[in-house]
Amino acid sequence: NAGVTQTPKFQVLKTGQSMTLQCAQDMNHEYMSWYRQDPGMGLRLIHYSVGAGITDQGEVPNGYNVSRSTTEDFPLRLLSAAPSQTSVYFCASRPGTRSVDEQFFGPGTRLTVL
Amino acid sequence: ILNVEQSPQSLHVQEGDSTNFTCSFPSSNFYALHWYRWETAKSPEALFVMTLNGDEKKKGRISATLNTKEGYSYLYIKGSQPEDSATYLCAPGSGGGADGLTFGKGTHLIIQP
Numbered sequence A: 001n002a003g004v005t006q007t008p009k010f011q012v013l014k015t016g017q018s019m020t021l022q023c024a025q026d027m028n029h030e031y032m033s034w035y036r037q038d039p040g041m042g043l044r045l046i047h048y049s050v051g052a053g054i055t056d057q058g059e060v061p062n063g064y065n066v067s068r069s070t071t072e073d074f075p076l077r078l079l080s081a082a083p084s085q086t087s088v089y090f091c092a093s094r095p096g097t098r099s100v101d102e103q104f105f106g107p108g109t110r111l112t113v114l
Numbered sequence B: 001i002l003n004v005e006q007s008p009q010s011l012h013v014q015e016g017d018s019t020n021f022t023c024s025f026p027s028s029n030f031y032a033l034h035w036y037r038w039e040t041a042k043s044p045e046a047l048f049v050m051t052l053n054g055d056e057k058k059k060g061r062i063s064a065t066l067n068t069k070e071g072y073s074y075l076y077i078k079g080s081q082p083e084d085s086a087t088y089l090c091a092p093g094s095g096g097g098a099d100g101l102t103f104g105k106g107t108h109l110i111i112q113p
Helices: none
Strands: A004-007 A010-013 A019-025 A031-038 A042-051 A054-057 A064-066 A076-078 A087-094 A109-113 B005-007 B010-014 B019-024 B030-038 B045-050 B056-059 B062-067 B072-077 B086-094 B107-112
Touching: A004 A087, A010 A019, A019 A031, A019 A087, A042 A064, A042 B086, B005 B086, B010 B019, B019 B086, B019 B107, B030 B072, B045 B056, B045 B062, B072 B086
Parallel strands: A010 A109, B010 B107
Antiparallel strands: A004 A019, A019 A076, A031 A042, A031 A087, A042 A054, A064 A076, A087 A109, B005 B019, B019 B072, B030 B045, B030 B086, B056 B062, B062 B072, B086 B107
16 A cells, blocks of 8 residues: 555745645545644644545635545645745545544645745 | 643653653543654654543553543653654544544654764
8 A cells, every 4th residue: 555645745836826736545544634734833734524525624724725526535726826835735544534543644745835 | 723732842862761741632522632753854653542531552662641631641752762753743633523633733852862
């Protein structure tokens, strides 16, 4: 199993550009989520999904869209990039929707918005 | 959004010494408490998931305890080694847990040879 994979590893955008961060998992996990990690702020939840076709907002959803058309994939879309979105983005998955399940993280995408 | 506090923020420990740090969280609506280890330039890796008051978990030299009534958990490392250097994150889950975990800011541990 590859586990949770993310692409790209690094990305530089100009303000106003859009892009999609890809996340995939091959563990047949129901639950997937996106976090951003900023210095002094810890990991903050952006969006999550409890299954294909179902998504919901986390703590910091503004400026991001998600969709979940398959169990495996959970892309994160930046609609119009802003410098405040410069961050490291982590995708995570866990087997079920309950918080007792161990969560697995991808390797992260480092995004810089100029 | 839960209020999760971890202390200390950073810690320097001599190789061979034992150490511990704290995670505090709201005791109401508790469901589970996760501990993660996060090495620089890597992704967080799960250490423990704890659910019951009085729970104790152990993995090698690392152990954790849980007090859900007062809302805290301790992580202990016995005989610290340089490879233990990392940031240790805790994350409580509340209610049914369908929403994401709320992470503390972590304790950054540096083991000095």
